[in-house]
Amino acid sequence: MAPTPRAISRRSVLLGGAGAVVLAACGGDGGDRGPRAGDDDSNGGGGATGSEHSLLAFFDGRSTLVPGRPQRAPFGLGDAEGALVKDGPAHLTFTVVDGAGRPVGDPFKVDRHDAGLPRAYYPVRFTVAEAGTYGVTTTVAGERIEAAFEVSPAGAVEVPGTGDAMPVVDTPTTADAGGVDPICTRQPACPLHGESLRAALAASRPVALLISTPAYCQTAICGPVLDVLLGQRDDFADRVAFLHAEVFRNAREVEQKGTSATPAPIMRALNLTFEPCLFLVGGDGRIRRRVDVIFDEVELRRSLEELVA
Numbered sequence: 001m002a003p004t005p006r007a008i009s010r011r012s013v014l015l016g017g018a019g020a021v022v023l024a025a026c027g028g029d030g031g032d033r034g035p036r037a038g039d040d041d042s043n044g045g046g047g048a049t050g051s052e053h054s055l056l057a058f059f060d061g062r063s064t065l066v067p068g069r070p071q072r073a074p075f076g077l078g079d080a081e082g083a084l085v086k087d088g089p090a091h092l093t094f095t096v097v098d099g100a101g102r103p104v105g106d107p108f109k110v111d112r113h114d115a116g117l118p119r120a121y122y123p124v125r126f127t128v129a130e131a132g133t134y135g136v137t138t139t140v141a142g143e144r145i146e147a148a149f150e151v152s153p154a155g156a157v158e159v160p161g162t163g164d165a166m167p168v169v170d171t172p173t174t175a176d177a178g179g180v181d182p183i184c185t186r187q188p189a190c191p192l193h194g195e196s197l198r199a200a201l202a203a204s205r206p207v208a209l210l211i212s213t214p215a216y217c218q219t220a221i222c223g224p225v226l227d228v229l230l231g232q233r234d235d236f237a238d239r240v241a242f243l244h245a246e247v248f249r250n251a252r253e254v255e256q257k258g259t260s261a262t263p264a265p266i267m268r269a270l271n272l273t274f275e276p277c278l279f280l281v282g283g284d285g286r287i288r289r290r291v292d293v294i295f296d297e298v299e300l301r302r303s304l305e306e307l308v309a
Contacts, residue, residue, distance in 0.1 A: 099132055
């Protein structure tokens with residue numbers, strides 16, 4: 001049988017089954033070993049009792065995964081206590097299984113990704129025909145480990161994805177903050193706020209829009225992925241509009257209320273309940289790829305090359 005997923009809260013989704021780790025500045029690592037799967041509100045996953053390894057899901061399938069389309073589900077490798085390790089095997093072979101533990105397709109190899117990041121992950125890509133409970137299994141040092149996730153019914157996930165039209169909305173710029181203060185919590189502020197999403201789409205330009213909050217991130221990865229995005233900007237700036245938008249409307253309110261603070265308008269426009277999230281949009285205004293939570297230099301560069309091909 002596939003493992004049974006536990007109830008998922010927004011906090012555990014953001015943390016990938018984690019204890020709270022907040023990134024104070026862009027590019028930081030937080031100085032810890034990473035999320036732990038064993039916290040009271042963890043996202044499930046892991047191996048059997050006594051296991052030396054575990055799998056941690058960096059996503060909430062119920063708000064991100066749908067049937068009938070290619071999906072991307074990033075997993076991290078944890079230790080015996082569910083603490084995320086920063087490295088791992090160069091690749092792992094995964095099998096997707098249904099709720100009864102039956103394989104869905106053949107096993108496939110997934111490379112470890114960590115270029116430019118303080119942690120490693122494995123982006124598992126798959127397509128399933130129906131909604132329901134699924135799992136992934138892999139073997140590490142001869143030990144079989146597994147993690148469960150949910151795929152929502154078609155139409156239940158409101159976050160726009162591959163093939164959908166990108167909503168035309170204003171994002172805060174240096175000229176018009178749109179009530180968001182500050183428009184960038186990176187220190188120093190990043191240079192991706194000179195143009196709004198609406199203007200970039202109106203110009204029929206491919207767009208790379210990252211929604212993240214380096215100062216208040218719940219995953220300690222918002223800053224690092226923003227740095228990864230900035231690292232590719234010079235090579236693609238003549239072909240892609242690079243944009244960044246914050247998660248919360250007001251930093252002072254976040255400091256008072258934490259993650260219950262009012263989200264920025266872009267979060268509501270895109271029905272986002274997690275961060276970070278990268279939208280890669282073609283010149284036709286349709287989303288070519290949505291990359292949830294984590295990406296490294298290698299995965300991003302491949303995605304940008306596909307965007308402009």
